[in-house]
Amino acid sequence: MARFLSLVCLLALAASAEDGDPLVVPSRKTAPPLASARPLPKELDLLGTLQPLGDGRLGVEHQGRRRAVTLVPSLQERLLDTLVQYETPYAAVVVVEPSTGRLLAMVEHSEEDPALRGLCTRAVYPAASIYKIVSAAALLDSGLSEDEGVCYHGGKRRLTPALLEDSEKDFRCHTLGSAMGASANVVFAKLTARFLDAERLGRFTRAFHFNAPLAFPVPVEPSLAKIPDDTFDLALTGAGFGDVYLSPLHGALLASVVANGGVWRSPVLFDGDAAEEERVLEPQVARSLEAMLAHTVTDGTARRVFHERGFRLPDAVGKTGSLADKTPFRDYTWFVGYAPKERPQVAVAAVIVNGPKWRIRAPWLGREALRLGLSTRRTAAAASPAGSTAVQ
Numbered sequence: 483m484a485r486f487l488s489l490v491c492l493l494a495l496a497a498s499a500e501d502g503d504p505l506v507v508p509s510r511k512t513a514p515p516l517a518s519a520r521p522l523p524k525e526l527d528l529l530g531t532l533q534p535l536g537d538g539r540l541g542v543e544h545q546g547r548r549r550a551v552t553l554v555p556s557l558q559e560r561l562l563d564t565l566v567q568y569e570t571p572y573a574a575v576v577v578v579e580p581s582t583g584r585l586l587a588m589v590e591h592s593e594e595d596p597a598l599r600g601l602c603t604r605a606v607y608p609a610a611s612i613y614k615i616v617s618a619a620a621l622l623d624s625g626l627s628e629d630e631g632v633c634y635h636g637g638k639r640r641l642t643p644a645l646l647e648d649s650e651k652d653f654r655c656h657t658l659g660s661a662m663g664a665s666a667n668v669v670f671a672k673l674t675a676r677f678l679d680a681e682r683l684g685r686f687t688r689a690f691h692f693n694a695p696l697a698f699p700v701p702v703e704p705s706l707a708k709i710p711d712d713t714f715d716l717a718l719t720g721a722g723f724g725d726v727y728l729s730p731l732h733g734a735l736l737a738s739v740v741a742n743g744g745v746w747r748s749p750v751l752f753d754g755d756a757a758e759e760e761r762v763l764e765p766q767v768a769r770s771l772e773a774m775l776a777h778t779v780t781d782g783t784a785r786r787v788f789h790e791r792g793f794r795l796p797d798a799v800g801k802t803g804s805l806a807d808k809t810p811f812r813d814y815t816w817f818v819g820y821a822p823k824e825r826p827q828v829a830v831a832a833v834i835v836n837g838p839k840w841r842i843r844a845p846w847l848g849r850e851a852l853r854l855g856l857s858t859r860r861t862a863a864a865a866s867p868a869g870s871t872a873v874q
Contacts, residue, residue: 505693507708507725514807515606515727516572516835522600528700529588530599532558539753544699550753552584557858561851565591568842572835574601574730575847577855580738580820580829583747583757586855588731602730605703607833609728610803611665612816613707615736617674617720618662618774620686622767624677628659628774637668641723643714646675659770663777665802667721674720675713683720684709689762690736691746698731699751705732722803728816733831737800737818740775741826744768775799776823784817784845795849797822802845811838817848821856828855 508515524530528542532553535541539550540558557577565573571594577587590601622628633652637645645668654666661669674683688694692707708725710716718724728736731749739746744763750756763771776799779788783802788795800819806812813836820829832848834840 505704505706507706507727510608510725510805510807514608514812515604516807516812519598519604519606521597522603522701526701527599529602544752551751552586552753553588553751554586554858557587557854558589560854561587561589562591564847564850565589569593570834570842571837572598572601573833573847575830575832575851576602576730576734577851578734578738578749578829580741580747580826583735583738583750585749585751586828586858587851600700603698603700603702605705605727605729605732607728607730607814607816607835608805609705609707609722609726609733610805610814610816611667611722612728612733612736612801612803612818613719613722613724613726614662614665614670614803615740615771615775615801615818616686616690616692616707617670617678617683618658618771619690619763619767620678620683620720621658621673622770623686623764624682626658626673626677628657628662628770630658630673631655632658632661632669632672634666634668634672637666637671637721641667641671641718641721646672646714646717659774660777660781662774662801663780663782665722665778665783667723671717671721675717678716678720680709680711680716683716690739691732691762692726696729696732696749698749702731703729705729722805730831730833733816733818733833734829737820737829737831739763740768740771740799741820741829742768772799772823775801775819778802778819784849787845787849790849793849793853795821795853797824798849798852799823800848804843813837813840813843815844817845819848819852821852827859828852830855 532540541550572592574590588602592598633655635651656666687707692705696702705728746760746762747757778784779798798821803816818831820826830851832844834844
């Protein structure tokens with residue numbers, strides 16, 4: 483019965499989005515979606531049936547025939563080994579080739595609930611500060627530059643209406659670009675309240691394919707975002723504190739939009755298929771977003787992880803995110819990004835949900851996914867007589 487209900491819910495969400503009906507966005511504080519998540523039905527769990535084809539590729543049975551997939555066996559194995567080794571309570575990581583939409587890895591593991599399949603395609607994780615990518619795009623489109631300066635105080639874990647007003651206590655200052663790297667909540671809340679409204683933020687939310695079905699052989703829950711009309715609630719949303727949920731697959735595609743200069747490419751799972759393309763950002767907005775996201779690695783929230791001795795990846799760009807449920811306590815952490823900054827080759831999304839005690843968080847996992855993904859491509863290129871970087 484639980485499997486049947488899960489399937490019904492997935493299909494109902496997709497049908498509602500296609501019909502244009504408003505999707506019900508759950509409250510992060512009172513109804514966190516992870517609490518009611520159920521396993522993906524076996525008949526829909528395509529990735530649970532991966533089998534070696536004998537030619538170095540993986541395949542699945544799909545619609546009555548065996549098809550080769552784009553996933554790279556060695557990358558899949560190494561990422562899964564990592565999640566199992568660190569006993570992640572809930573974790574998912576997706577690696578994609580942004581220039582083609584080809585999926586290179588989709589890996590998940592839950593030590594807490596081993597039967598809970600579908601973690602890569604479920605929108606059960608608060609997007610947190612990953613949503614700042616969307617609000618930043620809207621702010622840039624409204625005429626702001628990444629060099630726009632804002633001074634502020636407080637707001638690391640909680641925002642109040644008073645923090646949105648300029649004050650003599652505002653002794654810290656950021657540009658919009660450095661605020662992205664530092665994930666400065668008040669800066670994004672102030673600028674959202676001053677320069678955005680629900681219509682503009684909603685338009686960019688839709689451009690990034692929130693509140694819409696995502697075509698894929700495995701059912702994908704729509705990433706949901708509630709865009710409030712109230713100025714303060716809108717500011718909370720723009721800063722990453724709203725009711726916004728993201729699937730890891732969708733997170734990797736968000737990073738790919740920036741990597742592709744503003745072009746959305748649909749995800750490709752089967753060899754021989756091609757991605758659909760759609761321009762969702764103007765090239766200049768995408769370039770400015772890239773410059774902002776670079777701060778995360780050069781001098782922001784992921785600097786330490788990406789400059790760790792022996793594991794350095796300083797030419798990556800990305801965004802971290804974190805939020806927590808209180809009862810029971812769940813610590814959600816995110817990283818989405820790509821590397822290298824010039825001519826991006828791999829984009830990733832990593833999410834981990836920990837309890838009070840933890841061993842790894844998503845920025846570390848995201849870095850490792852980028853490192854391993856780049857290594858896989860270099861190995862494939864070296865083995866190819868034509869020097870191609872295609873991975874199989």
